[in-house]
Ligand SMILES: Nc1ncnc2c1ncn2[C@@H]1O[C@H](COP(=O)(O)OP(=O)(O)OP(=O)(O)O)[C@@H](O)[C@H]1O
């Protein structure tokens with residue numbers, strides 16, 4: 313199947329998002345759709361998926377013009393859309409989720425659970441997925457949810473599958489699992505449009521690329537002919553820097569000291585110290601325990617033994633409320649699941665969790681809250697309309713900026729950022745790095761949890777590398793390079 317989108321135009325109010333974009337995709341191709349946050353990637357795909365209506369232009373499938381007024385019509389034509397925000401129901405088993413909206417019925421009109429189970433089992437066998445169709449979706453980790461979505465798309469006999477940032481919240485090995493699925497779909501002659509901000513992934517899995525900027529298609533071609541650096545510069549329109557931003561700086565007093573911290577299974581005997589004005593990186597691979605460790609420090613996870621000192625004083629943090637009151641802020645790793653509430657507007661989303669920092673005896677100082685949020689919003693160059701607009705009117709990367717701005721506005725002493733640049737484009741990444749460096753200048757102790765070695769190297773003063781719940785080694789200076797970090801992260805030791 314061949315799909316062509318010709319001269320597509322789309323505006324939201326006065327915002328001209330797409331100014332005449334032409335692109336095509338064929339069965340068996342894996343094509344990357346690239347562009348900065350807000351470039352219009354999701355919008356273009358929402359048009360192909362029948363979610364939004366274009367203002368002008370045409371969609372042609374196998375040389376015949378088509379019109380999609382609804383998502384159902386697009387699906388009917390063989391296009392499946394796996395959205396940026398997952399669309400599974402946690403309280404239903406996998407096989408029922410596979411048939412959401414197109415449930416199979418028995419002759420008597422009741423749900424044909426047996427047949428749905430059977431077809432799900434067959435699809436898993438075809439795609440080589442080792443998963444029990446009867447499992448509840450809530451018990452699946454993020455990658456398996458993604459895989460269920462992919463299989464669901466395959467079940468509709470789709471010829472073209474749109475994947476909008478499918479790997480943003482996945483770990484490296486989970487990503488490999490999704491990539492294996494994509495290869496399997498390619499074998500079945502399915503065409504895939506892959507949206508991602510992770511250019512190394514694009515290099516690994518995609519055949520072709522398309523780049524959107526300022527509402528136009530500015531570059532396209534074969535991935536084999538370009539470097540990640542070139543792709544990044546197509547996206548932002550100028551050369552992107554990659555050197556370390558670390559600066560020589562004397563750090564202040566110790567803000568956080570953790571000694572012998574041990575968890576039932578996630579981490580053991582961890583010692584960490586962070587000083588004011590320091591940026592400490594924590595990195596490692598899947599199952600290294602870094603998120604659980606800092607969730608424990610933030611009062612969101614229990615630990616079995618060990619001590620936490622804040623500003624030289626031992627504290628027993630029993631809840632996140634207490635942690636926030638103590639001046640700790642924690643940006644969680646998975647925005648979609650943990651940080652954004654879709655039914656709330658931007659300002660409401662910007663207030664979740666941090667309000668204790670703006671309240672005195674339970675009364676919230678909303679004016680001060682709004683002012684500090686506005687400052688951060690400007691600094692982060694957040695693209696948005698009104699504070700009362702729905703959070704879902706923002707592009708994915710700008711949603712991430714809202715969550716970040718919210719924690720920055722809380723003016724913490726210790727700022728823990730878990731995966732801070734998930735889903736943000738290369739240009740916005742630079743904005744976020746600048747902010748992190750500025751915060752350190754202002755004597756905040758910053759901890760950055762990231763699996764991207766490049767990110768750690770760019771902004772951190774030093775980094776701890778974790779392996780199966782223990783700190784395998786510390787790197788700083790010349791030792792802070794991808795090779796040494798990877799060696800430690802896979803259980804090696806420092807020479
Ligand atoms: N439903 C909507 N109502 C109003 N504006 C919208 C709506 N959907 C998108 N926009 C605006 O259109 C522009 C493009 O958004 P889009 O979601 O397509 O970006 P994107 O390229 O997918 O970005 P990201 O990488 O951050 O996901 C943004 O300025 C966004 O605010």
Ligand SMILES: [Mg+2]
Nearest residue numbers: 354396707708
């Ligand atoms: Mg998007």
